[in-house]
Amino acid sequence: MAFLVLGGFLLCGCWDQQEITELAAVTGLGLDPGSRPNTIRMSVQISPPSPAGAAGGVGGSRLRTITVEAASLGEAMVLLQSRTRREPFLQHLGYVVFGEELAKTGIAGVIAGLQGIATVRGSVSVFVAAGTAAEVLQAHSGIGHTPGQDVVDLLGNMSNAPVGRSVNLNDVINTLTVHGNELAIPILELTPLRLEAGDEKPEVGVGIDDEPYQEVLVARTALFSRDKWVQDLDPYLTQVFINLVGATKSGTRTIPNPVDPAGKVVVEYESFSTSYKATINDSRIVEVQLQVKIKTRILEIHGTYDLRTLGFDPINSALSQGLASHIEELVVILKEHQSDALGLGQMISRTRPKDWSKLESDWNELFTRTDIKVSVSAQVMATNVINKYFEIKR
Known part of the structure; x- marks a missing residue:
């Protein structure tokens, strides 16, 4: 009898297990005001899973950027599933970008929305964009990186040189909760990549599928007063x-x-x-x-x-x-x-x-x-x- 009971446990397996091919891994998230009043536009970078045995994975596959608009962040996450046909998986989220217009009108509301998503880690890095967050997520440098990899590289540089202060979601929440400190968040900017002879289509500055090449860089810092971006530091x-x-x-x-x-x-x-x-x-x-x-x-x-x-x-x-x-x-x-x-x-x-x-x-x-x-x-x-x-x- 004891053998039968123990054998039953061995046969149970992981009842709530999800295969990676059933999930849409979100690596980057951008937030901008929507086209209609009181709406939010959410852009996500999703890494499509590679077929079994295929080379690439997250680093080798071409990231896909998807944008949805909704009345709230929670609703946007639901609508996202109608575009991906897979459940969004945010535990691999690397960074969040707030668009310039949103950051200058106030980020407290979307911060509360991010706190409500249990799978978003507090250690996720935070940036603001000069322009829209969607443009940053779609940028492709054309130097062997997928979109978004440039931002990851910049995070590494900021730990070694005074080009920007690394800020994560927990930092933002803690700063907005108490008085006596204000946010200073790195600004991501885009500039056309200057191509040289030997690069693909250097005369027009575009690459695969006529996609414009853009470099993502950190050049300035956004000063906040409470939840609003109020000034830049050169x-x-x-x-x-x-x-x-x-x-x-x-x-x-x-x-x-x-x-x-x-x-x-x-x-x-x-x-x-x-x-x-x-x-x-x-x-x-x-x-x-x-x-x-x-x-x-x-x-x-x-x-x-x-x-x-x-x-x-x-x-x-x-x-x-x-x-x-x-x-x-x-x-x-x-x-x-x-x-x-x-x-x-x-x-x-x-x-x-x-x-x-x-x-x-x-x-x-x-x-x-x-x-x-x-x-x-x-x-x-x-x-x-x-x-x-x-x-x-x-």
């Missing part, structure tokens, strides 16, 4: 911002040659540390001391500069002044748009919780009146210039 201020928030310690900086204005000096960061100290008076006036310490290595010197006699002090001074000026420019933009993307409010809430309880409800307005004093200390630690002990001339 690539230079993006690098300053990324370093200030500690997303990466790497980066380079180019300054005028301090003794030869026609020349320049290029340095690479070896370390970049930021500290904040806040004081708050009885009138809820906040003053923040923002101190930055950087250690650098000289990569290039253009123009005349005698390291043997001048040493590093003139370069240190120019570095400190130049970086402080850019930080002050960034602070002006943040305060003008009520966007505490540096997280000064959260810093106060951690270090001075009693004071924060008096500031939290009005922090967006109080932040614009916060006196932020910037000081930068730069130190050149080494140089890669070969003739560092001799006068360097043009």
Whole structure:
């Protein structure tokens, strides 16, 4: 009898198992306003399953982009099944892109909709698009990647260089839930891919099936005030911002040659540390001391500069002044748009919780009146210039 009972368990199998060929794996998701009022346009990248024994899979097959419009995100997911003939499978979702118009009118509603989809992971990366999200999902670089692979590659680059701050769905939800911090999300842009001789149809810039080639790039950062995109940071201020928030310690900086204005000096960061100290008076006036310490290595010197006699002090001074000026420019933009993307409010809430309880409800307005004093200390630690002990001339 015991043998029969145990044998029955072995024969049960997985009653709820679904074959991969029965699922539509969604790898990218884009959201834009619909063509009718109060509707959402959802675009998804779906990787069609490869036949058994076929080469390719997700990386080798051509992704398909499908767009549906509905009154809500939940309804859009239902309508999607009428286009795919397979059940959408979102556990392989790699990123979500919010279109520019949607991001500037507010993303809180669609964020709530994404939270309602149990299979969407909180670690999914988030971007905004310069233009529509649908265009980003449809872009194809023509350099051996399927649509969407360029975005995955950019995610890897952002972890190693100050080109953008990686933001995931959990970051968005947590930031919108409390005061004291604002979103700063990388902007995806499209530019026509410049083809050269030897590429397919270089004279017209199109490839297979006359598809235009487009490169996806991250060049700017979208600043948010609560759930609305309110301002952009250019690539230079993006690098300053990324370093200030500690997303990466790497980066380079180019300054005028301090003794030869026609020349320049290029340095690479070896370390970049930021500290904040806040004081708050009885009138809820906040003053923040923002101190930055950087250690650098000289990569290039253009123009005349005698390291043997001048040493590093003139370069240190120019570095400190130049970086402080850019930080002050960034602070002006943040305060003008009520966007505490540096997280000064959260810093106060951690270090001075009693004071924060008096500031939290009005922090967006109080932040614009916060006196932020910037000081930068730069130190050149080494140089890669070969003739560092001799006068360097043009």
